Amino acid sequence: MSKNILVCVAWPYVNSEPHLGHIAGMNVPADIFARYHRMVGNRVAMVSGSDMHGTPTALRAVDEGVRPEDIAFKYHEIWADCMERMGFSYDLYTHTHTKIHEDVAQDVLLTLDKHGYIYEDTQLMPFSESEQRFLSDRFVEGICPACGYDGARGDQCDDCGRTLDPTDLIEIRSIRDGSTPVFKETTHLMIKLSAFQEPLEKWVGDKNEWRPNVRNQTIGFLNEGLHDRAMTRDIEWGVPVPKDRFEGYDKKRIYVWFEAVIGYFSATKAWAIDSADEDDWQEFWHKPDAESYYFQGKDNIPFHTVLWPAMLMGYGGLNLPTDVVANEYLNLDGQGFSSSRNWAVWLPDYLERYEVDPLRYYLASIMPETSDSDFTWEGFFAANNNVLVATLGNFIHRTLTITTRNFDGKVPTPSDLGVQDQEVLDACSQTLDDVAASIETRRFRRALYQAMELARVGNRYLDAEEPWQTVKSNPDKAATTLWTALNVISTLRTAFYPFIPFSSDKIHNLLGFDGETASDGWRTRAVEPEASLPKPRPLFRKLDPEIVEQERERLLAQQTGNP
Incomplete structure (x- = not known):
């Protein structure tokens, strides 16, 4: 029976171009998950977009002397283009500076107010005497009271993940000029988070299938006790507070x-x-059997396991998250990605010089599911040349080349299957079952390994059966071997589609199939004897070893401003 699957991907700030650290833990796993569920016949809505109103966007606008919307729309277009070029299969990639988002956000606020969860309070907030303005969120930084990290922001500590208020910071300073702000009273709307302490504890207590890092951080957050939190700020860039209710x-x-x-x-x-059915959203938000999955970085865990569920509970009638799939961080050559230090592999730059699927494959293979992982150009090079080219591509290309050369460019007709042939076909069925189980439980690295293991099985099978030899002495046996190998390729086409969709579509065409890979479902589409096969061509491009040193030099040059 078909299920409704909502795939929610974290909203990036649009104050810079995307780099690999942005997409590795969120977009890549979300797309794998969404593509798989579409293939098995589930209805999927995969949504995200640009967080237009984040403080980093406002900060960059101040630095450049332009309006926040100028920065936001400039980088939103770059992000949206990169998402499309990477093949991330969003049903909608939008942004938060739209009329419908403003209407929905205001409706959530008004509904929470109607239900008694919103009140006014006077707070002390940092005020810059030099700029004559309140400083919110990332306009201030200081020492985290929880872990001692010097560089915690006014809303959160990136080091320990704790959510903060500006008054929590030790030795607070303005990010703009380093001055020490004074604290002045200002009135804000507050949300009664404290009212959701017990409901959230009960809800989280049942989430045994969550990743340990997500569950442990959430329980730790709740154990500290929930405190009411301001949900307005003294800024003029963002969603307006409803005027007819709040003066x-x-x-x-x-x-x-x-x-x-x-x-x-x-x-x-x-x-x-x-999609022409404006009520269709209810299938994903109201139906009790619908499932929703939130793909995040670890710094966003409490926002999606505590704050957002509290808002949903207060609103009423909307589904809570099924799972919050939060990854750890991807580093670059042992150091954290840093936009300010220009220590990054920028996605637009990568896409100008390399193909998409090798990156999708490598990022999936090193996905920081349970601990931080490291992107290196040596690793990227090895993944491309030693795995995609030498294992997957080699098996496919030599099977197709031997077949087309010896069987008039057609799928051979098999004779009776031997034990080895049947074992390989059984491995195809088992691989699809195993990959499916791993993806459904959000173990993407494991799923990718299982898919590639079938390519290794195929290579060992060819080496053992030697169809290039038996085609001379026993053509019927060679025909059976190659027909079996072609079905392995068909299985690989399916198993790899969530990970490297462009390559899977190429495999689909190399097998002479009509239609599209995605519409075939999660199965091995049997190759038909006597069907015509196109001329084989290599699936992946081998990279020159020199690119490793070239990319290292490019990284260092970026930091000195001489790329």
């Missing part, structure tokens, strides 16, 4: 932590409208 908020906006997560809800509604 005196003309120069305040809904706090981005509150409104950005609502983007999953508003984007699903926008997708439904675009």
